Amino acid sequence: MTTFAWGSARREVLAATQLNSIAPMLSNFFLAAYALINFSVFHASVSKSPGWRPAFKYYNAWVSLVGTLLCIAVMFLMSWWMALVTFFVVITLYLYVSYRKPDVNWGSSTQAHSYNSALKSLIELNRVELHVKNYRPQILALTGLPGDRPPLVDFANLITKGLSLLLCADIVKGNHSQRAHDALTRKAYHWFTKHRVKAFFTLTEGDFEPSARAFMQMCGLGKFRPNMLLMGYKSDWQTCDKEDLRQYFNIIHYALDRYLAVGILRLQEGLDYSKLIQDEEFVPISSIDKKAEEEKMRRNQSTGQLAQVEVVSEVPDSPFCSPLLEMDPEVITPEPLPESVVCGVKPSKSKKKNKNIPDMYLGPSGEPLSEVMWDQITRFRRKQDKGCIDVWWLYDDGGKAIVSRLTLLIPYILSTRSQFSGCKLRIFSLAHNKNELDKDQRNLAALLSKFRIDYSDVIVIPDIGKKATEETKKEFASLIENFRGDASDAANGKAVITKTELHTLREKTNRHLRIRELLLQYSVDSTFVVMALPIPRRGVVSAPLYLAWLELLTKGMPPYLILRGNQTSVLTFYS
Incomplete structure (x- = not known):
């Protein structure tokens, strides 16, 4: 600011040689x-940041505020119109910097104030009892790394859209160092x-x-915690390890027991594209773990041992050096690829970002994806064809009518x-009642109007109880053929379907078979389908x-969400 003023002043003096005018x-x-x-x-003082420690003995924050007001007052007393011009220049520069968002971290007091505001909010x-009118679906999505399952992340983001909580979770097999965790986390946020x-x-x-289970127990703070679990459909349930099938089934149980809504998204082409698209930012976990283990060993050595190592190796390593400085930065966090490399297009001089870059995703070897695969990956980012979102708002059997209103709310949000x-x-x-179809239809229409x-x-x-x-x-028989077994197999903990189970649940099974036939009749050409998730009776x-x-309900269908509420009211008649 001062340099700009001096530069302008010098030019004015050289041009007019009248110092008083400027x-x-x-x-x-x-x-x-x-x-x-x-x-x-x-x-900086009112933000109460521990990093702000003024050295002046007689410093007072309110004196600084008074100084600010006095400077502004003197500006207007000297020349009110020049003060307005100065304010305009300062605000313009501030808006320009805010718009450009330079990739630097100044450690400004604004960050400390943002932290204080978020914590206070x-x-x-947490002190306020939430009302049904303020209900928001706060999603815990089991996505893995976001770049592995883009359609699942895009669909969850379509629901929250920055207006409610979206938490993507990844489960890593094996034991890894904290640096590996940090590198994977940075990779995920870079993708976001x-x-x-x-x-x-x-x-x-x-x-x-x-x-x-740990995610559902620990994620979130107070009222700012997930109330809905979203995961992909396990399309390999017939061929996967039986223990994996059991764990998947148990997670649905556990989420419902914790009063979490459960959503299962199925796309016929699948959700996992980790082996079909290029990894935008490769993280060498094994190298990171190796470096971290070496640093741990050096840190645990005594000072004398470290000195001996330095004499033998003649490497000027100091125990006081930061581990991050000693490690190869490309191993800790790989540099992001240039946008021209990642997207496969030449950099444009225009700062406006194109949302429909056809090469945002590349094949495993860097080749452009086919149009079909591109459409599959970006399904929930592009505009859908005109059609219907079919909502199968079904009562659950069990003696009384229980309807998940979340099965209505989520499709409404999508629309x-x-x-x-x-x-x-x-x-x-x-x-x-078969004889009261018109009455039921009018009642349902009136209920939707109230909502x-x-x-x-x-x-x-009318005929859900009809034989399939x-x-x-x-x-259906072909689906369960490989899982048939007897009572002894079930007693040994094997994942089998016994004759007794089929006989006991024959009416419920027939109900799902009939729903399958109705889905093929009404919804096979729809744009999206939402249905109430059957309750898995423990x-x-x-x-x-x-x-x-x-599998029977979702096979061969359009994009499909099976959803069960968390026994919490999410819709109200009152605005």
Whole structure:
């Protein structure tokens, strides 16, 4: 600011040789600089940052504030119009820097103030009992590294859209150093920044079930914690290890027991693209672990041993050097590839980012992806074709009608996004009585109106208890053929389906077979399908039978979300 003022003054003096004509401008810019310095000092003081430790014995934050106000007052007393010009220049420069967002970290007091504000807001939120009108789906998504399952991350982001919590979780097998964890975390946040996803990331080590349990128990702060678990459909349930199948099934149980909503997303082409696309930022975990182990050994050595090592190796390593300085920075955190390399396009002089760069993802060897695969990966980033979002708002059997209102809320949220702006909601429900279809349809339409949810059609299904066709029965039999077993196998903990289980759950199985036939009749050409997740009765239904039900409901269908609420009201009649 001061340099700019001196440069302008010098040019004015050389041109007009009249110093008095530019004196107000010089003085105003100097006063503006002093005012900003005083205010910065005051702001650093009120932010209560431990890093702000002024050395002046008689320093007082309020004196700095008074100095700021006095500088501004003198500016207007000297020349009010020049003071306005100075303010305009300062604000313009501030807005320009804010818009450009330079990749530097000044350690400004604004960061400390942001921390204080966030902490204060979280504490205040924890003191308030949340109301149903303020309900937001806060998602814990088991995505792995975000770059491995882009469609799952994009779908979760489509629901939250920066307006509620999205926490992506990764489970790493084996034991790794903290530096490896930090490198993977930086990689995830770099992916979020590049793809404009507003989310948090966490990871842990171990098997799937205990790690997922840990996420559900520990993630979040107070009221700012997930209330919904989102994961991908286990498409390899028929061929995977039986222990993996059991853990997947147990996680659904555990989430419902903790009053978390559960959502399972299925795309027919799958969600995992880790082996089909190029890793944008490779993290050599083994090298990082090796470096960390070497540093740990050096740190544990005595001073005498370290001196001997230095004499023998003649390497000027100092125990006081930062480990980050001693390690190869490319091993700790690889430098991001230039945008021209990652995207496969030449850098554009225009600063406006193109959202539809066709080579944002590349093949494993760096080759451009086919148009089909590109469309599959970016399914939830591009605008969907005009069609219907079918909502199968079904009652759960068990003696009373239990309906998950979250099964209505999530499709409504999707319909408000630009990607699904051309899609209408179509609601399917079950009839209470075959002879009262019109009444049930009117009641459901009235209920949706009270919820203020726009829909295009309401369809009431009258014959859900009808016997399924032989073709559907054969299809289901083929799914469970490899899991048939007897009671002794089940007693030994094997994942089998016994005759007793099939007989006990024959009505519920027939219900799912009928829903399968209705789905093929009504929803096979829809844009998106949302259905209530069947409740897995503990000790009643086995893991392979439950996954067979889900397979039958979702096989060969459009993008499909199976959803179960958390026994919490999420919709209200009142605005």
